[in-house]
Amino acid sequence: MxxxxxxxxxxxxxxxxxxxxxxxxxxxxxxxxxxxxxxxxxxxxxxxxxxxxxxxxxxxxxxxxxxxxxxxxxxxxxxxxxxxxxxxxxxxxxxxxxxxxxxxGMFQMKKPVQKGTIFIAGGTGLAPLMSMLRLLYAEGYEEKLWLFYSVSEPGMFLFKDELLGYSKSNDLQLVASTSSHNSEWQWENGRVTDTFPKYVSKLDVPKELQQFYACGPPIMVADTIKMLEQLGFRKENIHKEQW
Ligand SMILES: Cc1cc2nc3c(=O)[nH]c(=O)nc-3n(C[C@H](O)[C@H](O)[C@H](O)COP(=O)(O)OP(=O)(O)OC[C@H]3O[C@@H](n4cnc5c(N)ncnc54)[C@H](O)[C@@H]3O)c2cc1C
Incomplete structure (x- = not known):
């Protein structure tokens, strides 16, 4: 309503x-x-x-x-x-x-959220996904979830401590990446389209059932969807927001 x-x-x-x-x-x-x-x-x-x-x-x-x-x-x-x-x-x-x-807005989680659901964020595109993760964990969600998060620079890593906390206390598989890394950057280099393919073999949901929530700049979302389709995932399972 x-x-x-x-x-x-x-x-x-x-x-x-x-x-x-x-x-x-x-x-x-x-x-x-x-x-x-x-x-x-x-x-x-x-x-x-x-x-x-x-x-x-x-x-x-x-x-x-x-x-x-x-x-x-x-x-x-x-x-x-x-x-x-x-x-x-x-x-x-x-x-x-x-x-x-x-x-x-209609960019909302489809409940129940499937085990192994993948969240993909670029820059401030983390915001709506952060709200989803926060609510899921506040409600006691215990299954594995993935967050692929690309930032333009290491200092732009939003809610870093909180996300690292979820990766320890909850089963959040956090894959952060940046293209402008420095010596202190401990995560992946590149964009989501560079990092995601390295993890496909670690996913434990059949490709045709794998659910995604993606949010970020239009070019990043478009490139991500193209990559996911090329890897065999289904477009109808990719829920997106972009700006
Ligand atoms: C559903 C939705 C959710 C959004 N959520 C967020 C959010 O959580 N955080 C957030 O920061 N923004 C978000 N935005 C974008 C936001 O609404 C504004 O468009 C953005 O903040 C720019 O507004 P502005 O008035 O500051 O700049 P404007 O006056 O609109 O633009 C200033 C200049 O920047 C350029 N510009 C504007 N937007 C972009 C862009 N995305 N990339 C490159 N150049 C651009 C313009 O071409 C112009 O030259 C969202 C947009 C939508 C549609």
Whole structure:
């Protein structure tokens, strides 16, 4: 059922990963009644932010937090140098206000989530998948899951400690990769299309049944789907979001 709300939220935390990547933690008003499914997104706007025609500027951001964390949404935002929304958002401080409308989107988990399901993320594309993983683990999911996560630089590895924690305490097989590695990088080099084929023999679900959730830049998602099809996986089992 549609339960779309417009809410004034307060920035209660900002984690900077770099000059161009931040996680904003937004506090919702008490008893707002806001609820969402992992994978969904909100439209974010800022008080008084309008374009040259006086129209409100609002952009979509996937929710990274878990739905069971009440009254909070966490958004992972990449800044574009002339970004109409991201640039002014990066000037905001803890305590400042913003406006969210939502939730929206059909990129959601098909329940029950199959053992061995593979999550594939590029950059901020981790956000909706993070929400899915967080909810699954909060609900006690015990089966093996895979996360292939490619980042542009080692410093852009979102939620690293939490994901490493899931790889120890839960059966999360984490395969992180970057094309611009340094000597401290302990994971794979390259993009998901470079790393994934190395793991195909380790998967224990028949190819025709293997489920995927992929999210990232359109070119990365397109290349990933092409690779998966060439490897014999089924397109109808690949659920995707891209931006
Ligand atoms: C369903 C959905 C979920 C999304 N979730 C997220 C999210 O979780 N995190 C996130 O950071 N973004 C997300 N986005 C993208 C986001 O909505 C904005 O498009 C993005 O933040 C740029 O907005 P802006 O106003 O800052 O920049 P704009 O003013 O739109 O663009 C500024 C400049 O950057 C360029 N640009 C814009 N987007 C891109 C791009 N993707 N790649 C390369 N160049 C680009 C433009 O061409 C322009 O030159 C999502 C989009 C959708 C549709």
């Amino acid at each position: 549609l339960n779309i709300k417009q809410l004034v939220v307060k920035i209660e935390g900002i984690k900077a990963y770099s000059d161009v990547l931040r996680v904003f933690r937004m506090r919702l008003p008490e008893n707002s009644g806001f609820s969402f499914a992992p994978g969904q997104f909100v439209m974010l706007s800022l008080p008084g932010l309008v374009d040259s025609n006086g129209r409100k500027i609002a952009k979509s951001y996937s929710i990274a937090s878990s739905p069971n964390e009440k009254d909070v949404v966490e958004l992972c935002v990449a800044r574009y140098p002339t970004g109409a929304l991201s640039e002014p958002l990066f000037r905001k401080k803890v305590g400042d206000g913003a406006i969210i409308t939502g939730p929206y």
